[in-house]
Amino acid sequence: MRFLRAFLSRPVALTGLVLFAAIVAVALAAPLLFARGPFAIVGMPLLPPGAPGLLAGSDVLGRDMAVGLAYGARISLLVGIASTLGAVGIGVLLGAVAGYYGGLVDDLLMRVTEFFQIIPSFVLLMVLVAFLQPSLASTVIGIALISWPQVARVVRGEFLALRAREFVQAAKTLGLSDARIIFAEILPNALPPILVVSSMMVGSAILTESALSFLGLGDPNLLSWGSMIGGSRSAMWVAWWTTVLPGLCIMVTVLALAFIGDGLNDALNPRGRR
Amino acid sequence: MNRLHYIAMRLVKTALVTIAVVVLSFFLIRLAPGDAATVMAGQSGYADEAFVKSLRAEYGLDRPLPVQLWKYLGAVAQGDLGTSYARRMPVLEVILQRLPNTLLLDAFALVVAIAGGVWLGGLAARRPGSAGDAAVTVLSMLFYAVPQFWLGMMAVLLFAVWLAWLPPFGIETMGADYTGLARVADVASHMILPGMTLALYYLAGYARLTRTAMIEVAGQDFVKTARAKGIREGQVRRRHILRNALIPLITYAGLQASTLVGGSVLVENVFSWPGIGTLAYEAVTARDNPLLLGIFIVTAILISLFNLVTDIAYSLADPRVELA
Numbered sequence: 001m002r003f004l005r006a007f008l009s010r011p012v013a014l015t016g017l018v019l020f021a022a023i024v025a026v027a028l029a030a031p032l033l034f035a036r037g038p039f040a041i042v043g044m045p046l047l048p049p050g051a052p053g054l055l056a057g058s059d060v061l062g063r064d065m066a067v068g069l070a071y072g073a074r075i076s077l078l079v080g081i082a083s084t085l086g087a088v089g090i091g092v093l094l095g096a097v098a099g100y101y102g103g104l105v106d107d108l109l110m111r112v113t114e115f116f117q118i119i120p121s122f123v124l125l126m127v128l129v130a131f132l133q134p135s136l137a138s139t140v141i142g143i144a145l146i147s148w149p150q151v152a153r154v155v156r157g158e159f160l161a162l163r164a165r166e167f168v169q170a171a172k173t174l175g176l177s178d179a180r181i182i183f184a185e186i187l188p189n190a191l192p193p194i195l196v197v198s199s200m201m202v203g204s205a206i207l208t209e210s211a212l213s214f215l216g217l218g219d220p221n222l223l224s225w226g227s228m229i230g231g232s233r234s235a236m237w238v239a240w241w242t243t244v245l246p247g248l249c250i251m252v253t254v255l256a257l258a259f260i261g262d263g264l265n266d267a268l269n270p271r272g273r274r
Numbered sequence: 275m276n277r278l279h280y281i282a283m284r285l286v287k288t289a290l291v292t293i294a295v296v297v298l299s300f301f302l303i304r305l306a307p308g309d310a311a312t313v314m315a316g317q318s319g320y321a322d323e324a325f326v327k328s329l330r331a332e333y334g335l336d337r338p339l340p341v342q343l344w345k346y347l348g349a350v351a352q353g354d355l356g357t358s359y360a361r362r363m364p365v366l367e368v369i370l371q372r373l374p375n376t377l378l379l380d381a382f383a384l385v386v387a388i389a390g391g392v393w394l395g396g397l398a399a400r401r402p403g404s405a406g407d408a409a410v411t412v413l414s415m416l417f418y419a420v421p422q423f424w425l426g427m428m429a430v431l432l433f434a435v436w437l438a439w440l441p442p443f444g445i446e447t448m449g450a451d452y453t454g455l456a457r458v459a460d461v462a463s464h465m466i467l468p469g470m471t472l473a474l475y476y477l478a479g480y481a482r483l484t485r486t487a488m489i490e491v492a493g494q495d496f497v498k499t500a501r502a503k504g505i506r507e508g509q510v511r512r513r514h515i516l517r518n519a520l521i522p523l524i525t526y527a528g529l530q531a532s533t534l535v536g537g538s539v540l541v542e543n544v545f546s547w548p549g550i551g552t553l554a555y556e557a558v559t560a561r562d563n564p565l566l567l568g569i570f571i572v573t574a575i576l577i578s579l580f581n582l583v584t585d586i587a588y589s590l591a592d593p594r595v596e597l598a
Contacts, residue, residue: 012408012412111291111294114291115291115294115298117532118531118573118578119299120533120536120554120570120577122533122537122539123539123566125536126558127303127566130558207421211422211540214423214540215539215555217558226421229424247421247424251416251419252419255419
């Protein structure tokens with residue numbers, strides 16, 4: 001409760017939460033509001049925002065930009081949240097085991113994370129998605145697979161630092177099981193950095209998805225903010241709204257998540273507030 | 275452990291990791307359905323069965339996979355990365371042509387990002403909760419939240435099209451044939467937009483991290499002790515707080531090396547910068563497997579070396595950390 005009050009008392013965090021809730025609402029309501037779907041052609045191409053019936057104008061093919069933007073929110077949120085859950089799951093488990101036990105387990109896991117770290121992850125992602133055939137599933141799996149080492153490193157570092165602390169030694173002396181020490185004693189103390197990394201990761205997964213679909217490597221059957229920008233590159237000079245509006249949507253969404261992450265950081269870490 | 279000994283060990287490790295990268299990416303690339311011979315035949319216009327067969331024989335694709343891997347490893351060990359399918363040129367030659375352009379862009383971006391980020395983060399950490407702190411925090415979040423490719427497009431719209439201050443794309447003015455200083459100035463003017471586009475994202479990260487780390491360290495007892503001893507505030511901030519706050523920053527720099535290459539793919543794509551990033555994109559879309567493998571290997575070696583440097587920097591910043 002004190003944490004919740006601390007979180008909500010910060011205007012930045014509150015702003016982030018309200019923005020994020022609004023985006024979630026639009027994403028959920030999109031099929032109800034615009035039953036025709038984002039691919040329906042509604043008029044002449046490249047009509048400016050404010051043209052009759054077109055709040056955000058039309059794109060290069062004469063599709064309603066507003067509908068595209070609403071449907072795009074669904075893709076961004078889905079990919080961002082699903083791939084982060086995957087990455088945090090793998091990263092926390094492997095990082096905790098490596099940091100707590102050290103030795104051979106640590107060595108092995110660190111070699112694996114190092115492999116992921118020295119290979120350019122976005123290029124690896126492009127290859128994975130291109131070869132698995134671009135789809136929503138391959139995008140989520142790909143992003144989770146390239147993101148987890150980041151979580152693992154942070155978790156391992158925290159565990160490495162915390163395992164030598166008195167409360168862990170006390171828990172060991174009391175005869176608690178390793179699993180209990182890892183998940184009930186150390187993990188709660190390592191949570192603040194994990195939460196901050198996760199909240200940043202949802203945002204960066206959304207950015208990564210937009211980059212993939214911008215390059216034409218997203219699901220071809222779905223309209224996402226990135227593919228809207230990629231598809232209007234040639235129209236950018238004459239119809240600014242075709243590239244500016246989807247980009248703003250991405251930015252506001254990632255910004256809302258960053259605000260939430262920042263609020264979490266400060267609420268969870270009273271030392272940083274003062 | 276002795277530092278030289280440590281570096282030698284790490285170089286051996288880098289070589290081993292590189293071999294692992296070669297083997298794993300070799301198999302990863304073969305996972306895809308179909309092979310490059312069909313792609314090449316498709317590009318050349320006639321996909322006659324005999325022609326596809328002759329292509330397979332020419333590139334050794336008709337031999338068993340382990341044999342192909344063994345031959346490939348042997349060739350790589352001698353510095354031969356094979357022949358690009360799409361360009362009909364040695365892979366190493368293609369990569370070395372493009373690599374300096376990317377290194378130039380990335381080095382510029384990294385320097386701007388670290389210098390700017392540490393400065394802004396330190397500024398914000400001085401008075402947590404003040405208006406200045408809020409401004410730096412919001413600004414750094416904004417840079418972090420902007421899609422890099424989109425920021426690049428907006429920068430082109432603003433600075434190249436509307437204001438016409440800077441060239442919109444490429445690495446130098448086509449057909450101008452500048453030499454000496456004029457050429458340096460020309461390349462520099464082309465580098466500003468893509469370089470800043472690339473830098474701002476990382477700058478945001480460094481600013482956030484510096485702020486968090488400095489506030490964290492500033493609350494610790496040894497800082498109070500330092501102040502109580504009467505050490506001047508500037509000294510406390512630089513020698514006591516910043517130095518301890520540097521440690522997560524160094525980790526971050528090591529972690530970001532591979533994403534810098536990824537960022538280059540997008541930014542180079544937007545600005546038609548002839549570097550490794552555009553090359554990687556072309557290789558993926560053309561299914562140019564030897565070129566893709568070559569890019570993985572070369573970038574993996576470079577990132578390993580960069581990580582070695584950050585590890586050494588880590589031990590210099592924090593003498594408690596032992597190199598092992």
